[in-house]
Amino acid sequence: MWAHLRELIFPMPGACLWCGLQGAPAVCGRCRVELSWLPPDRCPRCGRPVAVGPWGRAAAAGAGTAAGPVRVPPAPPRCWSCRVRPPAFAGVTCLGLYRGLLKWTVNAVKEKGQRFLLPPLAEMLARRLLADGVVFDLVTAPPLDPRRLRRRGHHPALALADQLAVLCGRPFLPGALRRTRAVRAQSGLTGAQRRRNLRGAAEAVPHAARRLAGRRVLLVDDVITTGSTLDAAARALLAAGAVGVWAAVLADNGPRRALP
Ligand SMILES: [Zn+2]
Ligand SMILES: [Zn+2]
Numbered sequence: 001m002w003a004h005l006r007e008l009i010f011p012m013p014g015a016c017l018w019c020g021l022q023g024a025p026a027v028c029g030r031c032r033v034e035l036s037w038l039p040p041d042r043c044p045r046c047g048r049p050v051a052v053g054p055w056g057r058a059a060a061a062g063a064g065t066a067a068g069p070v071r072v073p074p075a076p077p078r079c080w081s082c083r084v085r086p087p088a089f090a091g092v093t094c095l096g097l098y099r100g101l102l103k104w105t106v107n108a109v110k111e112k113g114q115r116f117l118l119p120p121l122a123e124m125l126a127r128r129l130l131a132d133g134v135v136f137d138l139v140t141a142p143p144l145d146p147r148r149l150r151r152r153g154h155h156p157a158l159a160l161a162d163q164l165a166v167l168c169g170r171p172f173l174p175g176a177l178r179r180t181r182a183v184r185a186q187s188g189l190t191g192a193q194r195r196r197n198l199r200g201a202a203e204a205v206p207h208a209a210r211r212l213a214g215r216r217v218l219l220v221d222d223v224i225t226t227g228s229t230l231d232a233a234a235r236a237l238l239a240a241g242a243v244g245v246w247a248a249v250l251a252d253n254g255p256r257r258a259l260p
């Protein structure tokens with residue numbers, strides 16, 4: 001048992017952390033694909049998968065006629081939700097969907113405190129930020145829920161934000177935002193209820209506001225569900241003078257969204 005525990009905490013060099021494949025880096029190619037898979041059709045604003053097939057995609061772009069070829073656009077248009085009520089953040093970089101190996105890993109980090117799983121995920125997310133061409137000046141996370149922090153004893157989003165800041169060579173500003181009032185737990189609430197629950201519930205602390213002015217901020221969280229937590233935090237950052245906010249999350253646990 002101790003040998004197994006030791007391997008979990010200090011994995012053998014040259015073995016995949018997830019499947020134990022010998023001679024592999026920390027994450028083998030197969031696990032990397034499973035951890036970071038995203039469907040190709042996603043809303044460019046909220047990052048949500050959108051319900052579009054090849055025909056829907058072409059129809060959504062209004063491309064093609066009976067006489068001419070159908071050209072598939074490089075990306076789908078924004079989802080219905082982002083057209084009606086765009087979020088305060090400009091976009092989301094996400095590692096993968098909240099299912100399978102990634103779901104298991106996120107829960108292992110959040111609920112069981114297995115933080116040794118975070119560095120390879122942070123490295124993969126940093127690579128994706130680079131691939132997405134995201135440019136930012138500093139890194140922060142949504143405000144802490146003190147009760148949840150006491151229960152868990154750690155804050156996965158803050159730990160992830162810290163590691164991303166180091167990997168990307170940008171300053172980390174922990175605790176830049178705080179709650180202005182107590183909020184209900186978000187789980188079990190609808191999207192509209194979540195927005196109401198969080199409306200005006202976050203603000204930048206005065207010393208952070210000075211550092212946020214005129215800066216492009218990377219806002220880091222572990223999971224995006226409806227996006228209301230990131231939206232409320234992004235609003236508070238923009239209100240404090242940030243010139244733009246981009247979100248980075250490990251996993252997307254939201255529903256598919258429809259195109260207009
Ligand atoms: Zn593996
Ligand atoms: Zn969207």
